[in-house]
Amino acid sequence: MFHIDGLEDGEIWEIGEHYVTSPFGKTLYGRGDILIAEIEKTGLTLEYNNVPPRHANISGWPAPEDKDKQMSLAQELAAKATLKLRS
């Protein structure tokens, strides 16, 4: 995921295309925007690595053998995110 504070909408789509979809020959259809505070409320944390610039990972996920717990947290994040479709 990418930190998008202070970016124009067009710049955000550009990041998605440049770093996420184009390198894999995929098409960018949409994105989910979420506040950092909402991620932290679930007990997960954000770790910036800036590779590529503005990139971060969500960490603190339950162990792989607790996939149901991972899924539950992912549903919570998805419900709090705002879906934006590419026009």
Add this chain to the structure above:
Amino acid sequence: MVASVETLNTPFARTRTDSGQSADAERLHVILSQLLDSLLPSITLGGRFRVLAELKLAYEEASEDNWDGYGAQKAQAESLKYAEDFLIALPTTIPLPEAAIDPDGEISFTWQLAPRLVFSVSVSSDGVLSYAGLFGRNKTHGTEDFVQVIPKAISDNLERLFSTRG
């Protein structure tokens, strides 16, 4: 042929009028019933075949490691087999789910009615079903073994999801 589950819930399948009581009418009814019985399985499976076809396509697209650019594992062949059995075992009264490949290579199914009305099942390569649901402010999650029949915990949660829709 693609038919939605909604189509199957219309009264067309078993409608019988009482207006014709003659032997011919009775015979006609038997023939009609046999015809419907022979057609219904293909109609019922029609939508499932569409989801299975979509699933196969997704499986092929995720057939190599790192298919998402984030280090995802390739889709698991055994998971696909269990997922196909799971899909076919679903009651026909349950609308068909969206199918996807997860980053760990498992196949998952999701029914989403609203952002906080969602239920997902992930199928592992050894037939374990991990599930999670969001029903408004209520949450549930757990695991079940899949042995040809949809586990009660999962069918109960699907029933809960679709009854919440009102």
